Amino acid sequence: MSINNWEHLRGHIDNERFLRLVEHAVNHYSPSYAEESVIQVFTRALEQGQVPFRLQPVDGEPGCETERFNIIVELGPQPPTLLWIGHMDTVAMVGDDEYGAEWDGDVLYGLGTADMKGGCAAAVEALCALVASGVPLVSGLCVALVVGEEEYGDGAAELMRELSAPVAVIGEPTGLVPCTSHYGYLECMLTAKGTKAHAALPEVGKNAIHAMLSWMLRILDRVAELPNAQDVAVNPREIRGGQKLFAVPDQCESLLDIHLPPGADKEPILKLIDEARQAAETTHPGCECSSEELYWAKGYASPQDYSRLAPLMAAFSRADVPFYPTAFRSHSDGNLLFERNVIPVVCGPGRLEVAHTRNEHVHRQELIDAVRLYAALFYEFCVAPGEMG
Structure with a gap:
């Protein structure tokens, strides 16, 4: 039953649809406080995938007239067992920087490919596959695409006023290496x-x-x-x-x-x-x-008790992605989550070394692996517990 459910879910992943979504998102310039266009890109993809969502208002900076929202998807019985968070904003362009998506062989270049529209699109595709499969969730799942992370995380702060979970996965670029510690x-x-x-x-x-x-x-x-x-x-x-x-x-x-x-x-x-x-x-x-x-x-060290991360380790095994935890060396919403007694794990496609640079890019296979990994995470945390015994 477990194998059939997983294969059924995995069979609904559409990699070509997903890669088009990544390109479309990258082609919409969305620096902090100006995320409106990319919000529309992701809400349209969720609507087409018949994934229910709601918009959570987030105040802009003084004088900002653009409406800003977090996108929140809640599936299964709430409150959630797993929270997946990604940010839709990017750093601002400087000078003659370019932001559009461009393929060079199997590598996609463009502002936000790694940090972190690729990760956000991967989570959206995993959600679309999960809903299309009709696999029953016995535990709650929440996926939140937030604004403002490249500044001071006002989107995540607003999210955490309303929602929490025992474990959170943050799709920052790590090359799909799980970061259970944080600078x-x-x-x-x-x-x-x-x-x-x-x-x-x-x-x-x-x-x-x-x-x-x-x-x-x-x-x-x-x-x-x-x-x-x-x-x-x-x-x-x-x-x-x-x-x-x-x-x-x-x-x-x-x-x-x-x-x-x-x-x-x-x-x-x-x-x-x-x-x-x-x-x-x-x-x-x-x-x-x-x-x-x-x-x-403040940064945080790896948890001494990995029992709450057992489904996460099972998901890495199921998706055939190595599980070798390390520390995330930059800033992310993980610091805020840890303060709220959530166990955060930073893991997403792309490399931190190229984020915020003119050479920002991500490899096609790593994007595809990210969708499979996120789908496995949703499965292990929210579907598999109902198949035990």
Whole structure:
């Protein structure tokens, strides 16, 4: 009975329909706070697959007039045993970046192919196959396509006000490697203020950019002193200062991204930043430096008890995908879910190394494997328990 049900479900997967959906989604540019067009792409695919869904309103940023929604699918008896989450938004394009889908052999290129419209489309296709198969669910399933993840996760935060589950799978790009541990993420704004003067007389002014560079270099040089320094990633994401005027710059700002290993606290790096600030002010008298913590999400380690993940491991076996857990090195909605006593597992098609780049891509076979894996997850968590005994 179990094998027949699984094969029946698997037989309703339409890979060509799925790949068309991935292309269609990638061809709709949807940066955070402007996701409306891709929401329509996925709701239309669900309607065509006769998958019931509802839209959950999510407030936009101040001044944003675009209506924003999470797409929520709830099947079987609720509340859910399994929650699958993917985000529909992408990072914004910069300069002459291109976002459209383009095949080069068996590789699909385009903004969002890996992060993470490929994963969202895979979950939608798995849902369509599940509904079309008519296989009965004995446990609840919820699939949520959310907005705003590439900023500060307002879509996931809104979702979690209403829904939860013992286990959640997040379709971020991992090459289908299950990530049961997660890095922490700290975002800081550094500011240096000086005194403006004519560019020909730098000794009269106080150069804020010089102070910022000194501060930043001290931070980067001292990262090796941190606990588990080899696993700490410090990235100066953005730096801006001065004006086009022929003058000594009196202000400079820098955004600093910091990824810390699972379970690490932020205090050591914050102390390092402050000590480097004091040193920069000493070597640049007259300049004032300050830092502001914009965002913090603590990482988490693998669960000691894998019993709640038994269906997940069974799904990997059923889908013939290796199960070798590791840590997810970026930020995702997993941090928020873990705070809500959910066991999150990050696993999706594509590679983190190419996400947010002009070379973003995903392989055709990995996309197809993702559909099979997600269908197996839905089966093991929500169908198979009714076939035991």
